[in-house]
Amino acid sequence: MYRFAPSPTGDMHIGNLRAAIINYICSRQEKTNFILRIEDTDKARNIAGKEEEIKEILKLFGISWQHYYIQSENLKFHRQMALKLVSEKKAFACFCTEEELNTKKEEAKRQNKPYRYDGTCENLENIQVLENEKPFVIRLKKPKDAMKFKDFIKGELCFEPENIDSFVIMRADKTPTYNFACAVDDMLEGVTCIIRGEDHVSNTPKQEHIRASLDYEKPMNYAHLPIILNEEGVKMSKREAHSSVKWLLERGILPSAIANYLLLLGNKTPCEIFTLEEAIAWFDLKKLSKAPARFDLKKLLQINREHIKKLDDESLNAYLKTDKNLASLAKFYTQEASTLIELKEKLDTIFSKKDFNEFEKECAILKEALEKCESRESYDEFKQDLMQLSGLKGKSFFMPLRILLTGSIHGPELNELYPHLKPFIKELARKA
Numbered sequence: 283m284y285r286f287a288p289s290p291t292g293d294m295h296i297g298n299l300r301a302a303i304i305n306y307i308c309s310r311q312e313k314t315n316f317i318l319r320i321e322d323t324d325k326a327r328n329i330a331g332k333e334e335e336i337k338e339i340l341k342l343f344g345i346s347w348q349h350y351y352i353q354s355e356n357l358k359f360h361r362q363m364a365l366k367l368v369s370e371k372k373a374f375a376c377f378c379t380e381e382e383l384n385t386k387k388e389e390a391k392r393q394n395k396p397y398r399y400d401g402t403c404e405n406l407e408n409i410q411v412l413e414n415e416k417p418f419v420i421r422l423k424k425p426k427d428a429m430k431f432k433d434f435i436k437g438e439l440c441f442e443p444e445n446i447d448s449f450v451i452m453r454a455d456k457t458p459t460y461n462f463a464c465a466v467d468d469m470l471e472g473v474t475c476i477i478r479g480e481d482h483v484s485n486t487p488k489q490e491h492i493r494a495s496l497d498y499e500k501p502m503n504y505a506h507l508p509i510i511l512n513e514e515g516v517k518m519s520k521r522e523a524h525s526s527v528k529w530l531l532e533r534g535i536l537p538s539a540i541a542n543y544l545l546l547l548g549n550k551t552p553c554e555i556f557t558l559e560e561a562i563a564w565f566d567l568k569k570l571s572k573a574p575a576r577f578d579l580k581k582l583l584q585i586n587r588e589h590i591k592k593l594d595d596e597s598l599n600a601y602l603k604t605d606k607n608l609a610s611l612a613k614f615y616t617q618e619a620s621t622l623i624e625l626k627e628k629l630d631t632i633f634s635k636k637d638f639n640e641f642e643k644e645c646a647i648l649k650e651a652l653e654k655c656e657s658r659e660s661y662d663e664f665k666q667d668l669m670q671l672s673g674l675k676g677k678s679f680f681m682p683l684r685i686l687l688t689g690s691i692h693g694p695e696l697n698e699l700y701p702h703l704k705p706f707i708k709e710l711a712r713k714a
């Protein structure tokens with residue numbers, strides 16, 4: 283059982299989408315279920331509408347799920363389990379105030395030591411947790427032994443009790459912390475493998491410790507995916523525009539191209555261009571590189587051009603929002619445009635009223651000739667007919683022709699463009 287557990291706190295980051303895609307692929311390979319769990323327990327950070335956006339994005343990528351959970355609906359279980367841990371003396375109520383803790387943190391900093399909870403409230407006797415009026419959090423006692431776990435990508439990892447610390451599992455407002463809610467839910471939902479970004483590595487021993495304290499014995503598999511660096515080699519922050527999946531989609535990059543690109547990162551694949559469905563046949567989690575991956579927008583754009591070329595006419599026309607069949611013309615223009623937005627701009631220029639500039643006279647003559655000339659199979663025949671009808675030649679023929687047909691003085695070779703433009707010549711002449 284696999285899961286993707288996004289928080290509805292911002293635009294989906296490409297690193298999160300990569301985790302979703304890989305979890306989904308593994309669940310399909312193992313013919314097991316895939317869970318989508320919205321981790322919404324940090325109310326202050328939730329953003330309205332993000333939950334729907336996450337679902338929309340996953341659907342665009344062809345990712346479907348068998349189970350859907352909203353984490354906050356499990357709150358009663360989180361509370362029950364926290365109280366169980368308190369009653370078994372595995373966890374304790376901590377009344378230390380923010381101020382007290384901050385003073386201790388500052389002291390540790392002064393001494394150049396990492397801060398660790400000092401156990402102040404660990405052995406308070408007979409606390410009536412529920413009735414006590416002073417606000418308190420619940421901390422899980424740190425483990426006695428080191429916590430070890432195996433990671434498919436990073437190998438075996440080991441964390442000392444000191445570094446796990448007696449950490450907070452329930453906040454003073456009686457909501458669970460991320461680690462507690464996540465560990466309990468993964469247990470209750472029967473998750474068997476967790477694939478997520480490596481920024482969560484230090485949470486894993488805590489989550490293992492939580493489940494062990496709740497006497498859960500089923501082993502959990504892990505794969506922590508290396509972080510994605512930006513083009514300068516620095517961790518790609520949420521604030522960088524192209525780390526946002528929404529931004530990439532709005533730019534006109536196809537979901538299939540984004541998925542393809544994310545699966546190429548730190549991976550040796552049997553081919554460069556593929557669909558998510560195809561990747562299910564050969565993807566191997568264990569073959570992913572440990573090294574951080576570097577995001578390369580140029581490469582993504584090149585992959586996008588290849589995916590645009592592979593689209594069927596109907597889908598490409600739908601993406602271009604046109605009722606004409608512009609698919610062949612659009613595919614031809616991928617030599618100049620990498621995104622659907624850029625392609626649409628190119629095509630709009632072709633089909634809009636043209637600016638004749640210094641070729642006013644020649645364009646007017648050619649326009650008339652174009653309306654009269656027969657539809658011809660080859661560019662050469664078309665060109666000859668048109669030269670004859672217009673009486674123009676050389677630069678005063680080719681430049682105006684290019685303007686009339688494409689709206690710009692530069693661009694692809696006309697003989698290569700002609701077969702794709704042929705069905706529209708009359709329309710272009712009329713509109714020019």
Ligand code: GLU
Binds near residue numbers: 288321478482
């Ligand atoms: N809600 C966490 C996040 O979005 C989930 C991490 C996990 O997969 O456990 O980063």
